[in-house]
Amino acid sequence: MLIQNQNKELLLKKMKDKMNKILNYFKKVFSKIRIGKANTEILDDITVEYYDKKINLYHIASIELTNSNTILIKPWEPNILPLIEKSILKSKIGLVTIPNGNLIQIVIPNLTEERRKELIRINKLKLEQAKIRLRNIRKEYNQTIKFKLIDKDILNKSKKHINEVTREYICLIENIFNKKNKEIRNL
Incomplete structure:
Protein backbone atom coordinates (compact mmCIF):
# COMPACT_ATOMS: atom_id res chain seq x y z
CA MET A 1 0.00 0.00 0.00
CA LEU A 2 2.84 2.39 0.87
CA ILE A 3 4.57 1.65 -2.45
CA GLN A 4 1.36 2.40 -4.31
CA ASN A 5 0.98 5.75 -2.51
CA GLN A 6 4.58 6.65 -3.37
CA ASN A 7 3.95 5.72 -7.00
CA LYS A 8 0.80 7.80 -7.01
CA GLU A 9 2.55 10.85 -5.54
CA LEU A 10 5.44 10.54 -7.97
CA LEU A 11 3.08 10.27 -10.94
CA LEU A 12 1.06 13.28 -9.78
CA LYS A 13 4.22 15.33 -9.35
CA LYS A 14 5.35 14.45 -12.89
CA MET A 15 1.92 15.33 -14.23
CA LYS A 16 1.92 18.73 -12.46
CA ASP A 17 5.41 19.44 -13.80
CA LYS A 18 4.18 18.85 -17.36
CA MET A 19 1.11 21.00 -16.78
CA ASN A 20 3.26 23.78 -15.30
CA LYS A 21 5.35 23.80 -18.46
CA ILE A 22 2.21 24.31 -20.54
CA LEU A 23 0.98 27.05 -18.19
CA ASN A 24 4.33 28.87 -18.28
CA TYR A 25 4.52 28.61 -22.06
CA PHE A 26 0.97 29.95 -22.34
CA LYS A 27 1.85 32.90 -20.06
CA LYS A 28 4.94 33.65 -22.13
CA VAL A 29 3.05 33.55 -25.43
CA PHE A 30 0.32 35.84 -24.09
CA SER A 31 2.81 38.30 -22.59
CA LYS A 32 4.26 38.89 -26.06
CA ILE A 33 0.98 39.79 -27.73
CA ARG A 34 1.10 43.43 -28.78
CA ILE A 35 -2.04 45.24 -27.71
CA GLY A 36 -1.19 48.87 -28.29
CA LYS A 37 0.89 49.20 -25.12
CA ALA A 38 4.66 48.95 -25.10
CA ASN A 39 6.06 45.89 -23.35
CA ILE A 108 3.61 50.46 -30.78
CA PRO A 109 0.57 51.59 -32.81
CA ASN A 110 -2.93 51.58 -31.34
CA LEU A 111 -5.12 48.64 -32.26
CA THR A 112 -7.88 48.93 -34.81
CA GLU A 113 -11.20 47.22 -34.10
CA GLU A 114 -10.46 44.69 -36.83
CA ARG A 115 -7.09 43.83 -35.26
CA ARG A 116 -8.72 43.45 -31.83
CA LYS A 117 -11.16 40.89 -33.20
CA GLU A 118 -8.33 39.04 -34.94
CA LEU A 119 -6.26 38.93 -31.74
CA ILE A 120 -9.20 37.58 -29.75
CA ARG A 121 -9.80 34.90 -32.39
CA ILE A 122 -6.12 33.90 -32.31
CA ASN A 123 -6.17 33.86 -28.51
CA LYS A 124 -9.15 31.49 -28.52
CA LEU A 125 -7.22 29.09 -30.75
CA LYS A 126 -4.21 29.23 -28.40
CA LEU A 127 -6.51 28.63 -25.43
CA GLU A 128 -8.02 25.57 -27.08
CA GLN A 129 -4.59 24.21 -27.93
CA ALA A 130 -3.49 24.59 -24.31
CA LYS A 131 -6.67 22.88 -23.05
CA ILE A 132 -6.12 19.99 -25.47
CA ARG A 133 -2.55 19.57 -24.23
CA LEU A 134 -3.72 19.55 -20.61
CA ARG A 135 -6.43 16.99 -21.39
CA ASN A 136 -3.92 14.81 -23.21
CA ILE A 137 -1.70 14.85 -20.13
CA ARG A 138 -4.72 13.91 -18.02
CA LYS A 139 -5.48 11.03 -20.38
CA GLU A 140 -1.85 9.87 -20.34
CA TYR A 141 -1.70 9.81 -16.53
CA ASN A 142 -5.11 8.20 -16.16
CA GLN A 143 -3.85 5.36 -18.36
CA THR A 144 -0.53 5.19 -16.52
CA ILE A 145 -2.09 4.81 -13.09
CA LYS A 146 -4.25 1.93 -14.32
CA PHE A 147 -1.08 -0.09 -14.83
CA LYS A 148 0.82 1.13 -11.77
CA LEU A 149 -1.88 1.00 -9.11
CA ILE A 150 -3.61 -2.19 -8.10
CA ASP A 151 -5.83 -1.02 -5.23
CA LYS A 152 -9.19 0.15 -6.63
CA ASP A 153 -9.70 2.82 -3.94
CA ILE A 154 -6.32 4.41 -4.59
CA LEU A 155 -6.94 4.17 -8.34
CA ASN A 156 -10.31 5.94 -8.08
CA LYS A 157 -8.95 8.63 -5.74
CA SER A 158 -6.02 9.17 -8.09
CA LYS A 159 -8.28 9.57 -11.11
CA LYS A 160 -10.43 12.03 -9.18
CA HIS A 161 -7.33 13.98 -8.13
CA ILE A 162 -5.96 14.02 -11.70
CA ASN A 163 -9.28 15.44 -12.94
CA GLU A 164 -9.27 18.12 -10.22
CA VAL A 165 -5.70 19.16 -11.04
CA THR A 166 -6.55 19.31 -14.75
CA ARG A 167 -9.59 21.51 -14.06
CA GLU A 168 -7.42 23.75 -11.88
CA TYR A 169 -4.87 24.27 -14.67
CA ILE A 170 -7.59 24.86 -17.23
CA CYS A 171 -9.04 27.56 -14.96
CA LEU A 172 -5.60 29.18 -14.61
CA ILE A 173 -5.18 29.28 -18.38
CA GLU A 174 -8.72 30.59 -18.88
CA ASN A 175 -8.00 33.38 -16.38
CA ILE A 176 -4.90 34.42 -18.34
CA PHE A 177 -6.94 34.30 -21.55
CA ASN A 178 -9.78 36.39 -20.05
CA LYS A 179 -7.38 38.96 -18.62
CA LYS A 180 -5.57 39.41 -21.97
CA ASN A 181 -8.84 39.68 -23.90
CA LYS A 182 -10.13 42.26 -21.43
CA GLU A 183 -6.94 44.30 -22.06
CA ILE A 184 -7.48 43.98 -25.81
CA ARG A 185 -11.10 45.14 -25.62
CA ASN A 186 -10.39 48.07 -23.28
CA LEU A 187 -7.60 49.72 -25.26
Missing part, protein backbone atom coordinates in the same frame (compact mmCIF):
# COMPACT_ATOMS: atom_id res chain seq x y z
CA THR A 40 9.76 45.02 -23.35
CA GLU A 41 8.92 41.30 -23.17
CA ILE A 42 8.10 41.32 -26.88
CA LEU A 43 11.84 41.68 -27.49
CA ASP A 44 12.85 38.70 -25.31
CA ASP A 45 13.50 36.35 -28.22
CA ILE A 46 15.35 38.84 -30.44
CA THR A 47 18.92 37.74 -31.15
CA VAL A 48 21.50 39.76 -33.02
CA GLU A 49 24.21 38.30 -35.27
CA TYR A 50 27.32 39.84 -33.72
CA TYR A 51 30.87 38.59 -34.32
CA ASP A 52 29.48 35.39 -35.88
CA LYS A 53 27.43 34.61 -32.76
CA LYS A 54 23.76 35.01 -32.02
CA ILE A 55 23.51 37.22 -28.95
CA ASN A 56 20.33 38.14 -27.13
CA LEU A 57 19.40 41.81 -27.58
CA TYR A 58 19.42 42.32 -23.80
CA HIS A 59 23.14 41.47 -23.70
CA ILE A 60 24.20 44.20 -26.13
CA ALA A 61 21.77 47.05 -25.42
CA SER A 62 19.67 48.63 -22.72
CA ILE A 63 15.93 48.51 -23.31
CA GLU A 64 13.47 50.80 -21.61
CA LEU A 65 9.94 52.15 -21.89
CA THR A 66 9.77 55.88 -22.44
CA ASN A 67 5.97 56.04 -22.34
CA SER A 68 3.01 53.68 -22.69
CA ASN A 69 3.61 53.00 -26.39
CA THR A 70 7.33 53.60 -27.00
CA ILE A 71 10.32 51.33 -26.42
CA LEU A 72 13.81 52.78 -26.52
CA ILE A 73 16.85 50.62 -27.38
CA LYS A 74 20.30 52.01 -26.59
CA PRO A 75 23.10 49.77 -27.93
CA TRP A 76 26.27 49.74 -25.87
CA GLU A 77 28.27 50.04 -29.07
CA PRO A 78 26.93 52.47 -31.70
CA ASN A 79 28.27 50.38 -34.60
CA ILE A 80 25.78 47.56 -33.88
CA LEU A 81 22.74 49.79 -34.37
CA PRO A 82 22.11 48.51 -37.95
CA LEU A 83 22.49 44.89 -36.78
CA ILE A 84 19.87 45.40 -34.08
CA GLU A 85 17.49 47.05 -36.54
CA LYS A 86 17.93 44.21 -39.00
CA SER A 87 17.27 41.59 -36.31
CA ILE A 88 14.09 43.31 -35.12
CA LEU A 89 12.76 43.59 -38.66
CA LYS A 90 13.62 39.93 -39.41
CA SER A 91 11.94 38.73 -36.21
CA LYS A 92 8.44 38.79 -37.73
CA ILE A 93 6.88 40.36 -34.63
CA GLY A 94 5.67 43.25 -36.76
CA LEU A 95 7.60 46.09 -35.14
CA VAL A 96 8.84 49.10 -37.06
CA THR A 97 12.12 50.63 -35.91
CA ILE A 98 12.88 54.34 -35.97
CA PRO A 99 16.62 55.09 -35.81
CA ASN A 100 17.30 58.22 -33.80
CA GLY A 101 21.01 59.02 -33.54
CA ASN A 102 22.64 56.35 -31.38
CA LEU A 103 19.40 54.68 -30.37
CA ILE A 104 16.34 52.99 -31.81
CA GLN A 105 12.74 53.85 -31.03
CA ILE A 106 9.90 51.42 -31.48
CA VAL A 107 6.43 52.92 -31.40
Whole structure:
Protein backbone atom coordinates (compact mmCIF):
# COMPACT_ATOMS: atom_id res chain seq x y z
CA MET A 1 0.00 0.00 0.00
CA LEU A 2 2.84 2.39 0.87
CA ILE A 3 4.57 1.65 -2.45
CA GLN A 4 1.36 2.40 -4.31
CA ASN A 5 0.98 5.75 -2.51
CA GLN A 6 4.58 6.65 -3.37
CA ASN A 7 3.95 5.72 -7.00
CA LYS A 8 0.80 7.80 -7.01
CA GLU A 9 2.55 10.85 -5.54
CA LEU A 10 5.44 10.54 -7.97
CA LEU A 11 3.08 10.27 -10.94
CA LEU A 12 1.06 13.28 -9.78
CA LYS A 13 4.22 15.33 -9.35
CA LYS A 14 5.35 14.45 -12.89
CA MET A 15 1.92 15.33 -14.23
CA LYS A 16 1.92 18.73 -12.46
CA ASP A 17 5.41 19.44 -13.80
CA LYS A 18 4.18 18.85 -17.36
CA MET A 19 1.11 21.00 -16.78
CA ASN A 20 3.26 23.78 -15.30
CA LYS A 21 5.35 23.80 -18.46
CA ILE A 22 2.21 24.31 -20.54
CA LEU A 23 0.98 27.05 -18.19
CA ASN A 24 4.33 28.87 -18.28
CA TYR A 25 4.52 28.61 -22.06
CA PHE A 26 0.97 29.95 -22.34
CA LYS A 27 1.85 32.90 -20.06
CA LYS A 28 4.94 33.65 -22.13
CA VAL A 29 3.05 33.55 -25.43
CA PHE A 30 0.32 35.84 -24.09
CA SER A 31 2.81 38.30 -22.59
CA LYS A 32 4.26 38.89 -26.06
CA ILE A 33 0.98 39.79 -27.73
CA ARG A 34 1.10 43.43 -28.78
CA ILE A 35 -2.04 45.24 -27.71
CA GLY A 36 -1.19 48.87 -28.29
CA LYS A 37 0.89 49.20 -25.12
CA ALA A 38 4.66 48.95 -25.10
CA ASN A 39 6.06 45.89 -23.35
CA THR A 40 9.76 45.02 -23.35
CA GLU A 41 8.92 41.30 -23.17
CA ILE A 42 8.10 41.32 -26.88
CA LEU A 43 11.84 41.68 -27.49
CA ASP A 44 12.85 38.70 -25.31
CA ASP A 45 13.50 36.35 -28.22
CA ILE A 46 15.35 38.84 -30.44
CA THR A 47 18.92 37.74 -31.15
CA VAL A 48 21.50 39.76 -33.02
CA GLU A 49 24.21 38.30 -35.27
CA TYR A 50 27.32 39.84 -33.72
CA TYR A 51 30.87 38.59 -34.32
CA ASP A 52 29.48 35.39 -35.88
CA LYS A 53 27.43 34.61 -32.76
CA LYS A 54 23.76 35.01 -32.02
CA ILE A 55 23.51 37.22 -28.95
CA ASN A 56 20.33 38.14 -27.13
CA LEU A 57 19.40 41.81 -27.58
CA TYR A 58 19.42 42.32 -23.80
CA HIS A 59 23.14 41.47 -23.70
CA ILE A 60 24.20 44.20 -26.13
CA ALA A 61 21.77 47.05 -25.42
CA SER A 62 19.67 48.63 -22.72
CA ILE A 63 15.93 48.51 -23.31
CA GLU A 64 13.47 50.80 -21.61
CA LEU A 65 9.94 52.15 -21.89
CA THR A 66 9.77 55.88 -22.44
CA ASN A 67 5.97 56.04 -22.34
CA SER A 68 3.01 53.68 -22.69
CA ASN A 69 3.61 53.00 -26.39
CA THR A 70 7.33 53.60 -27.00
CA ILE A 71 10.32 51.33 -26.42
CA LEU A 72 13.81 52.78 -26.52
CA ILE A 73 16.85 50.62 -27.38
CA LYS A 74 20.30 52.01 -26.59
CA PRO A 75 23.10 49.77 -27.93
CA TRP A 76 26.27 49.74 -25.87
CA GLU A 77 28.27 50.04 -29.07
CA PRO A 78 26.93 52.47 -31.70
CA ASN A 79 28.27 50.38 -34.60
CA ILE A 80 25.78 47.56 -33.88
CA LEU A 81 22.74 49.79 -34.37
CA PRO A 82 22.11 48.51 -37.95
CA LEU A 83 22.49 44.89 -36.78
CA ILE A 84 19.87 45.40 -34.08
CA GLU A 85 17.49 47.05 -36.54
CA LYS A 86 17.93 44.21 -39.00
CA SER A 87 17.27 41.59 -36.31
CA ILE A 88 14.09 43.31 -35.12
CA LEU A 89 12.76 43.59 -38.66
CA LYS A 90 13.62 39.93 -39.41
CA SER A 91 11.94 38.73 -36.21
CA LYS A 92 8.44 38.79 -37.73
CA ILE A 93 6.88 40.36 -34.63
CA GLY A 94 5.67 43.25 -36.76
CA LEU A 95 7.60 46.09 -35.14
CA VAL A 96 8.84 49.10 -37.06
CA THR A 97 12.12 50.63 -35.91
CA ILE A 98 12.88 54.34 -35.97
CA PRO A 99 16.62 55.09 -35.81
CA ASN A 100 17.30 58.22 -33.80
CA GLY A 101 21.01 59.02 -33.54
CA ASN A 102 22.64 56.35 -31.38
CA LEU A 103 19.40 54.68 -30.37
CA ILE A 104 16.34 52.99 -31.81
CA GLN A 105 12.74 53.85 -31.03
CA ILE A 106 9.90 51.42 -31.48
CA VAL A 107 6.43 52.92 -31.40
CA ILE A 108 3.61 50.46 -30.78
CA PRO A 109 0.57 51.59 -32.81
CA ASN A 110 -2.93 51.58 -31.34
CA LEU A 111 -5.12 48.64 -32.26
CA THR A 112 -7.88 48.93 -34.81
CA GLU A 113 -11.20 47.22 -34.10
CA GLU A 114 -10.46 44.69 -36.83
CA ARG A 115 -7.09 43.83 -35.26
CA ARG A 116 -8.72 43.45 -31.83
CA LYS A 117 -11.16 40.89 -33.20
CA GLU A 118 -8.33 39.04 -34.94
CA LEU A 119 -6.26 38.93 -31.74
CA ILE A 120 -9.20 37.58 -29.75
CA ARG A 121 -9.80 34.90 -32.39
CA ILE A 122 -6.12 33.90 -32.31
CA ASN A 123 -6.17 33.86 -28.51
CA LYS A 124 -9.15 31.49 -28.52
CA LEU A 125 -7.22 29.09 -30.75
CA LYS A 126 -4.21 29.23 -28.40
CA LEU A 127 -6.51 28.63 -25.43
CA GLU A 128 -8.02 25.57 -27.08
CA GLN A 129 -4.59 24.21 -27.93
CA ALA A 130 -3.49 24.59 -24.31
CA LYS A 131 -6.67 22.88 -23.05
CA ILE A 132 -6.12 19.99 -25.47
CA ARG A 133 -2.55 19.57 -24.23
CA LEU A 134 -3.72 19.55 -20.61
CA ARG A 135 -6.43 16.99 -21.39
CA ASN A 136 -3.92 14.81 -23.21
CA ILE A 137 -1.70 14.85 -20.13
CA ARG A 138 -4.72 13.91 -18.02
CA LYS A 139 -5.48 11.03 -20.38
CA GLU A 140 -1.85 9.87 -20.34
CA TYR A 141 -1.70 9.81 -16.53
CA ASN A 142 -5.11 8.20 -16.16
CA GLN A 143 -3.85 5.36 -18.36
CA THR A 144 -0.53 5.19 -16.52
CA ILE A 145 -2.09 4.81 -13.09
CA LYS A 146 -4.25 1.93 -14.32
CA PHE A 147 -1.08 -0.09 -14.83
CA LYS A 148 0.82 1.13 -11.77
CA LEU A 149 -1.88 1.00 -9.11
CA ILE A 150 -3.61 -2.19 -8.10
CA ASP A 151 -5.83 -1.02 -5.23
CA LYS A 152 -9.19 0.15 -6.63
CA ASP A 153 -9.70 2.82 -3.94
CA ILE A 154 -6.32 4.41 -4.59
CA LEU A 155 -6.94 4.17 -8.34
CA ASN A 156 -10.31 5.94 -8.08
CA LYS A 157 -8.95 8.63 -5.74
CA SER A 158 -6.02 9.17 -8.09
CA LYS A 159 -8.28 9.57 -11.11
CA LYS A 160 -10.43 12.03 -9.18
CA HIS A 161 -7.33 13.98 -8.13
CA ILE A 162 -5.96 14.02 -11.70
CA ASN A 163 -9.28 15.44 -12.94
CA GLU A 164 -9.27 18.12 -10.22
CA VAL A 165 -5.70 19.16 -11.04
CA THR A 166 -6.55 19.31 -14.75
CA ARG A 167 -9.59 21.51 -14.06
CA GLU A 168 -7.42 23.75 -11.88
CA TYR A 169 -4.87 24.27 -14.67
CA ILE A 170 -7.59 24.86 -17.23
CA CYS A 171 -9.04 27.56 -14.96
CA LEU A 172 -5.60 29.18 -14.61
CA ILE A 173 -5.18 29.28 -18.38
CA GLU A 174 -8.72 30.59 -18.88
CA ASN A 175 -8.00 33.38 -16.38
CA ILE A 176 -4.90 34.42 -18.34
CA PHE A 177 -6.94 34.30 -21.55
CA ASN A 178 -9.78 36.39 -20.05
CA LYS A 179 -7.38 38.96 -18.62
CA LYS A 180 -5.57 39.41 -21.97
CA ASN A 181 -8.84 39.68 -23.90
CA LYS A 182 -10.13 42.26 -21.43
CA GLU A 183 -6.94 44.30 -22.06
CA ILE A 184 -7.48 43.98 -25.81
CA ARG A 185 -11.10 45.14 -25.62
CA ASN A 186 -10.39 48.07 -23.28
CA LEU A 187 -7.60 49.72 -25.26
